[in-house]
Each structure stands twice: as structure tokens, then as C-alpha cells.
Amino acid sequence: MQKALEAKGIRPSYQRLKILEYLAASKEHPSVMMVYRSLSTEIPTLSRTTIYNTLNLFAEKGLVLPLPITSDEMRYDGTTTQHHHFICKECGNIFDVGMACPYSTAMEIDGHKIEEIHGHFSGTCRKCREKSGRADSSSS
Amino acid sequence: MQKALEAKGIRPSYQRLKILEYLAASKEHPSVMMVYRSLSTEIPTLSRTTIYNTLNLFAEKGLVLPLPITSDEMRYDGTTTQHHHFICKECGNIFDVGMACPYSTAMEIDGHKIEEIHGHFSGTCRKCREKSGRADSSSS
DNA sequence: TTCTCTGCAAACGCTTTGCACGGAT
């Protein structure tokens, strides 16, 4: 884990390591507050400023992907390989989508050079559908 | 234009009409401030609050699509038919992308019900590439 | 009159900035 930081030229401080570990383990694409709440029990002196600093640094170095999916707060993805996201309008959870993407960074669009591809879907997630009795399901 | 508002159950006030007209004509996917700057010469008393109110109302009624593409401010798209977006990292301009999309709202992903599909690409737009001498172009 | 829309001012919440302390080299 420490190697991942050093490989990007980032000094491995205690806070940076913990934040990176949390991001790598988390599937929830956390916001700064979510990181804060999760780590502040273990690191009581941790401040939001440090999380902002760290995540901005990680994003700059490509260790983490900021997801401007919700309008209120930034979410961060510890997985930087190409994939899409699904956000549930009811519970707000964000899921990774493994579907193959027909676009690639080798492509051009109207002469524009593609460097990043972001796909995101919104709707109702499986759990929320089950909870509401699958009222809008098409199953028999 | 007025019909478009009434069809959605929105009373066609002067401000609402002007904002809708501006959105329909604009290709720049404007932010609230961009709408404000463009219309405040014509309507000097126009306030940002009214633009926020109006755009939120339009979004609710499906007349306009909020684009959480940039992290700093919300952009709005007057075209609500399914299409993708390209945002240039240099000039910040947002372009519509006419490419066919392989996904549809009829699909499910891992049991999640898709209701909206958002694709956005980022990179360097045609004009910015030309401006910088196409330094990173693959042309001979 | 009554209800809705507008717009000023203030509040709100996420994020950034200023700055001082402490640890690492």
C-alpha cells in the first residue's frame, strides 16, 4: 500500500496511508464526510482539511477518481480502471458497473480528443426495488 | 415556446419564458451565472434567485437536464433527448455528442433499473488542439 | 382578495485558504 504512494511520488504519512487503505477497501465511493466519519474513531485528531488535501493530492496523481455525480458533494472512487457507475435515486448508493464500454480513449469525437470516459446511470437499485415490492418490475 | 411551459403545467411568466428561450437557443450548456449574465442586460432586474427557482422547476418538470459535470457549478442542458457530452479540460466548453449509445432505459444492470443514462467524455476539444498546434495529434 | 412569482438579504454546506505547530530529514 505504501508502495502505491511512493510509486506516485507521495510521501506515505500515517493519514495518507489510512485514507488510501480505506478508499481501496470501500465499495461505497465515499465523500469526504464519509471518510471522516469512518476514520475519525480510529484517528480522533483527523481533520476534514487533511482529507480534502489528501484526496486532492491523490486525484492529481491519479490514485483516485473524483466522481461529480451528485450535485451536493464530491464522491471518490479508489478504482481507477475504466468502469461506469450506477447511482440509486432512492438510497443514494453508488455501484460499480462492469459492463463493457464501446468507447475508448483512442477515439475522437468531432475532432475532440478523448482522454477520459465517464458513464453513469441512475435509477432504482436492486435492493430498493425489492423493498418497494418490485412495483415497477416487468417480471410476471 | 409558451406552449412548452403550459404543456408541463408551468405558468408562462416573462422571466420563465426568457430563460427557456435562452436555454433552447444556447449551445453552451449554461450555468446559472451564464444565464444571468446573458439575460441581465435585457432584464436588468432579473435576480439569480429567480434563475435558480426557474431552473429547478424546469428540471423537476423535465424541461431541462442538470449536468453535474464540473465540480464547481451546475450546468443545464435545454436538450432533453438522450445524448452524451464532451467537456474540454482546457477551455471548459461543453459539446453535445451525437454518438449512438448502446445502453437504453429498457436495460437492467445487476438488477438495477436504469432510468437515466449520462455519458460524458473529457479531453481536449478540436479548437484547443488546433490552437496548441496539434502537438499531441497523430496526424502526419 | 387570494394566490403565485419575483428578488433582496441572509443562511447554509461543501470546499479552499491562511497560518501556526509539530514531526521528519
Added chain:
DNA sequence: ATCCGTGCAAAGCGTTTGCAGAGAA
């Protein structure tokens, strides 16, 4: 001794809310 990371406090900024006056029905 110097440099860098941390974290408190305050500022910044886009957006929302409270509210009063104006306008439509």
C-alpha cells in the same frame, strides 16, 4: 535548521431559504 504535513479557524462560493412587495386571476 529546513521542509513538509497536519489541523484549527476563517473565508469563499454556489445554492437554498425567509420573507415582503408586486402582479396575475
